[in-house]
Amino acid sequence: MTNPTPRPQTMAEKILSRRGTQVVYAGDLAVVEVDQVMVVDSIAQSFIQRMGQDLNATPRYPERVSIVIDHVAPASTVSVAQAQKEAREYAARTGVRLFDVGRGICHQVLMEEGLARPGWIVLGSDSHSTTYGAVAAFGSGMGATDIALAAASGKTWLKVPESVKVTFTGDLRRGVSAKDVALEMIRRLGADGATYQSIEMHAGDRFTRGERMTLANLCVEAGAKAGLVVPGGEILTAYGYDIPEWVYPDDGAAYVQSIEINLATLNPRMSAPSEVDNVFDVADLRGALRDVPVDQVFIGTCTNGRIEDLHAAADVLRGRRVAPGTRLLVIPASSQVMEDAMADGTLLTLQRAGAVLGTPGCGPCMGRHQGVLAPGEVCVSTSNRNFIGRMGDKDARIYLASPAVAAATAVMGRVALPEDVLNTPVPA
Amino acid sequence: MPRIWKFGDSVNTDDILPGKFAPFMAGEDVFQTFAFHYIRPEFAASVQPGDVLIGGRNWGLGSSREYAPQALKTLQVGGIVAPSFARIHYRNLLNLGIPAFEFDLTGLLEDGAQVSLDVQTGVLTHAAGTVQLPPPPEFLREALAEGSILAFFKKHGRFPGEPA
Numbered sequence: 001m002t003n004p005t006p007r008p009q010t011m012a013e014k015i016l017s018r019r020g021t022q023v024v025y026a027g028d029l030a031v032v033e034v035d036q037v038m039v040v041d042s043i044a045q046s047f048i049q050r051m052g053q054d055l056n057a058t059p060r061y062p063e064r065v066s067i068v069i070d071h072v073a074p075a076s077t078v079s080v081a082q083a084q085k086e087a088r089e090y091a092a093r094t095g096v097r098l099f100d101v102g103r104g105i106c107h108q109v110l111m112e113e114g115l116a117r118p119g120w121i122v123l124g125s126d127s128h129s130t131t132y133g134a135v136a137a138f139g140s141g142m143g144a145t146d147i148a149l150a151a152a153s154g155k156t157w158l159k160v161p162e163s164v165k166v167t168f169t170g171d172l173r174r175g176v177s178a179k180d181v182a183l184e185m186i187r188r189l190g191a192d193g194a195t196y197q198s199i200e201m202h203a204g205d206r207f208t209r210g211e212r213m214t215l216a217n218l219c220v221e222a223g224a225k226a227g228l229v230v231p232g233g234e235i236l237t238a239y240g241y242d243i244p245e246w247v248y249p250d251d252g253a254a255y256v257q258s259i260e261i262n263l264a265t266l267n268p269r270m271s272a273p274s275e276v277d278n279v280f281d282v283a284d285l286r287g288a289l290r291d292v293p294v295d296q297v298f299i300g301t302c303t304n305g306r307i308e309d310l311h312a313a314a315d316v317l318r319g320r321r322v323a324p325g326t327r328l329l330v331i332p333a334s335s336q337v338m339e340d341a342m343a344d345g346t347l348l349t350l351q352r353a354g355a356v357l358g359t360p361g362c363g364p365c366m367g368r369h370q371g372v373l374a375p376g377e378v379c380v381s382t383s384n385r386n387f388i389g390r391m392g393d394k395d396a397r398i399y400l401a402s403p404a405v406a407a408a409t410a411v412m413g414r415v416a417l418p419e420d421v422l423n424t425p426v427p428a
Numbered sequence: 429m430p431r432i433w434k435f436g437d438s439v440n441t442d443d444i445l446p447g448k449f450a451p452f453m454a455g456e457d458v459f460q461t462f463a464f465h466y467i468r469p470e471f472a473a474s475v476q477p478g479d480v481l482i483g484g485r486n487w488g489l490g491s492s493r494e495y496a497p498q499a500l501k502t503l504q505v506g507g508i509v510a511p512s513f514a515r516i517h518y519r520n521l522l523n524l525g526i527p528a529f530e531f532d533l534t535g536l537l538e539d540g541a542q543v544s545l546d547v548q549t550g551v552l553t554h555a556a557g558t559v560q561l562p563p564p565p566e567f568l569r570e571a572l573a574e575g576s577i578l579a580f581f582k583k584h585g586r587f588p589g590e591p592a
Contacts, residue, residue, distance in 0.1 A: 008441065021591075029567055029588075029589045031586075031587045031589065031590040041452075042447075042450055042452060042493065043493070043494065043495070044452075044584075045452055045456075046451075046494060046498075048493065050578075052577065054582075055578075055581075055582065056514070072452075072453070076453075077453065079452055079453060080452055080453060082452075083452040119558075124492075125492050126492055127492040127516055128489065129492075136507060141492040141516050142492060142516060142519060143492050143494030143516060143519060143520040143523060144494040144495075145494060145520070145524070145576075145577070145578050146519055146520075146523060149577065149578065149581055149587075152581075153581070153586075153587070155587065155590075156587075157577065157587035157588060157589070157590070159567060190511060191486060191489060192438075192485060192486035192489065192514070193437060195486065195514060195515055196515050219482070223486065223514055223515065224488060225515055275438060307439070318433035366447035366448070366449045366491075367446065367447055368447060368448050368450075368453060372448075375549055385442070385490065387440050387442040387443070387490065388442065388443065388466050388467065389442060389446050389465075389466040390442050390446075390447070394466035394467075
């Protein structure tokens with residue numbers, strides 16, 4: 001580094017210092033280089049308009065811009081098809097990357113393509129861009145105008161966030177997953193508990209990259225600007241990442257809040273309508289909802305559509321059937337996940353159990369297509385938001401849970417725990 | 429005279445504009461008619477230019493969708509006053525030039541109250557008096573002097589605080 005570091009720094013301060021022009025701390029303003037700008041189909045037309053009519057600019061570094069067609073893919077209406085056509089034409093004209101229909105959900109695709117790396121700054125036109133923190137990239141969501149400014153200039157302008165330190169201790173019990181950890185973290189912090197802040201997660205060697213993506217993904221549900229997981233475990237070895245020494249937080253860095261989550265005592269969690277921090281033990285909701293049929297179970301999204309998630313679901317569903325009256329939608333997060341799940345038989349297990357498989361993409365998460373909900377319907381979903389009207393009608397109810405809980409619920413037709421299913425013999 | 433539209437805590441971006449009514453789905457010319465479609469279905473047809481929205485904490489949590497505040501801008505909402513805002517949405521409000529004030533008016537004003545808001549001075553006048561709303565945070569004033577970060581960037585070719 002060219003600048004001395006006079007005080008210990010958090011990961012967020014480290015990355016924003018490294019990619020800026022001076023050493024910065026929480027509360028400072030920073031103008032920093034952006035390593036990757038991600039644009040989704042939903043706002044592609046706004047982005048193109050900002051770049052053209054408003055800024056009269058082209059992408060400063062086309063290789064640092066990716067457009068992903070995932071939020072309504074394949075197109076459901078003529079207007080959506082037109083927007084996606086314009087996105088394709090823009091990519092061809094300017095040389096930015098395009099990931100077209102079926103390649104998968106933006107965050108999963110960028111991760112698979114190596115377009116988010118330790119120490120990078122990645123901005124996306126999707127709030128769940130915190131996901132890149134799984135590999136110690138400062139990922140943050142912004143709106144179309146900010147995203148266009150970043151593409152035009154190669155930089156962005158932001159306030160260096162304070163950091164919340166979350167330390168995980170102990171080890172998860174069987175049937176408990178990273179999603180349960182993330183929901184517990186959101187419950188503890190609250191939906192605005194980390195607004196404007198970075199959540200820095202100290203997990204040691206726990207969690208795969210996919211699991212770390214689930215943790216970082218949900219940080220925005222506490223209002224966070226970024227969710228950074230300190231590199232460890234398979235991140236150090238499995239993907240060939242060059243992990244710079246400077247990316248790790250310093251001992252003695254300043255945190256606004258520190259919390260500890262003991263994984264060994266954590267039970268499966270579920271977020272009840274209509275706020276993500278409305279989190280309960282699944283066992284309690286199972287009791288409260290014992291007479292409530294579940295109409296739809298959705299396994300997928302940037303939160304939980306990865307191979308680990310499909311494996312967890314298949315382990316519960318293997319040899320069993322989805323309950324009569326319940327629909328199970330499974331949408332892999334990317335074409336790579338789909339291929340892997342095809343190759344190892346997971347998709348066959350899910351299909352035989354009665355799952356409906358969809359094109360890799362966002363699916364019905366934001367209520368646009370591929371499984372929206374009717375008035376009064378109940379959905380258990382592995383996605384990230386249960387707001388009123390999020391997946392369809394305003395009187396539909398959405399419960400957020402892990403893939404294993406979602407799969408168990410699909411088998412029982414009621415909110416259920418994996419053990420409820422796994423303790424019952426597979427039918428002959 | 430403009431009126432108050434009063435909301436509670438945690439008004440999220442799906443409340444402001446459900447994702448299924450994004451411009452690329454509902455149409456660029458009509459998407460704003462779905463503002464608050466589920467939680468205040470009468471809003472879009474009744475709101476008048478200059479009306480002021482007041483809410484509780486964490487206004488605008490959720491999605492990065494800029495078309496949510498764009499719908500409010502198209503409907504010529506005069507400003508939003510809430511004790512706290514979610515960060516992506518707050519940036520979007522600034523970028524679109526929608527006045528946003530961090531202040532809690534929900535204990536003082538009722539839904540439908542007649543008000544006038546001077547966005548330059550931050551003075552809100554209501555039937556029983558006036559309220560001085562706080563100015564925007566210091567670090568934003570350089571940008572806001574030009575109207576928005578976009579306007580600042582267009583004029584200066586750099587971000588606020590960045591060496592020329």
